[in-house]
Amino acid sequence: MSGSARSVTSVDNTDGRFVIALTLAYNGALFHGFATQRRTLSTVQDRIEAALATRLSRKVEVVCAGRTDAGVHARGQVVSFNASESERPNASLLRSLNGLLDPGVVVLEARSARRGFSARFDAMTREYRYRIVDGPIPPLALSDFAWHVRKNLDVEAMREAAALLVVEHDFKSFCRSSSAEGRGTVRRVDSIDIVHRVELGEAYIEVRVVGNAFLHNMVRTMVGTLYEVGAGRRDPEYIRGVLALRLRDSAGQTAPAKGLTFWHVDYPEDVWL
């Protein structure tokens, strides 16, 4: 294909008239995170960009709503890229991308957005869900999608603690310290709901966190800290001290990646064409 008009080295054959937004689900266990790293490690971004390059016969670089670490799953990740008029999404795009992608990544939806749309910068709220299976019986169908803790957790105490994390706070204690330097650590958490659920016959506790944006490891550290309260090692009031100290070591552990799913992103309605 070298030298041909459809060479994959050409990036500039889009007229920038609109943007394609893809909603993705993936099994984080199968990838080294979302973002492209070294060529030898398989990432979700690599897989989706390769499928797009094959389908559109050009190089494509996507922007995502939120980078996910190795092991973290997605149900509603959104990626965007500039597209030309001839590339307008249709049913065939969805079908062919799903045919080209490895098992482990699925395109759920392809939409057209207005010129200049960015999956990252236009996001209004992001929702993450974290599953915990508590008690002596390990998860089976959920084993790749939940954190198993042997103690039965006090969900009421966890809810009390979670209420102290809602609205705007400086979340420096909940952030991987190296990544917060020189950047603001104030974030707005709109809600944290903690619910009992049963799926595939297995009971679990789900922590649902909605906010505008999140620091690196913030949700997993929140869950690790709420776990301290649920396991009875700390009172709910402990959260106030953690927030005030602005020290990562004051918070609980970073809960394992496999329990976390990037669930949903909300955009203003007027971005869609």
Place this chain on the structure above:
Amino acid sequence: MSGSARSVTSVDNTDGRFVIALTLAYNGALFHGFATQRRTLSTVQDRIEAALATRLSRKVEVVCAGRTDAGVHARGQVVSFNASESERPNASLLRSLNGLLDPGVVVLEARSARRGFSARFDAMTREYRYRIVDGPIPPLALSDFAWHVRKNLDVEAMREAAALLVVEHDFKSFCRSSSAEGRGTVRRVDSIDIVHRVELGEAYIEVRVVGNAFLHNMVRTMVGTLYEVGAGRRDPEYIRGVLALRLRDSAGQTAPAKGLTFWHVDYPEDVWL
């Protein structure tokens, strides 16, 4: 341990006073079916009997409520074995068995049943559930636990067809032909419910079949036959002909093992101690 009083070669140190019944869940993808076959193939029965042998320091042979083929999952399989008074189940039995078992098999419950109880012969009804993800988007978290069919299925037509399979029929057409020779093929199906569900964020169709006992491959062949109706290739009335013909070839395909889960077994209340 050879020659010791706790040698695993001794089978007869139970006084037969009572029976232990274990409820098991397993991921069928990881085993060559339930029943012990050749030593080189890993089966659920091998794993559970090995764990019991280690825990009870004797050889144990279990009876199961229903053999499952390679790839078929269980949420409520029940196995039973004779036990001595000193082996009465307690929380420690459950914990230690789950510690000894491979990932992929979990003991959900351990109960004491009266003398002579058999997980197989005392079962009143058995329930199987079959998951189908229909449409162009493949399942992700459910990929090991559902059959993916690209056509959108007409669930209303499938319900009409399923109603014709309920109550007592000769199910010879739904049975792997080799295994039905010389044995009766009349079975009682109490109910078939077909419902839309969403679990782990993924939509699917679930076929729930309850009956007293099932022929080999009967549920999977029922699902493969209902699929013919759901996909619009056959009218619901086609089921009448399939039943009447008593020929395996008149029915649909055997639906894939991975969609099937042995869900629940009902026993009379008075068997439990």
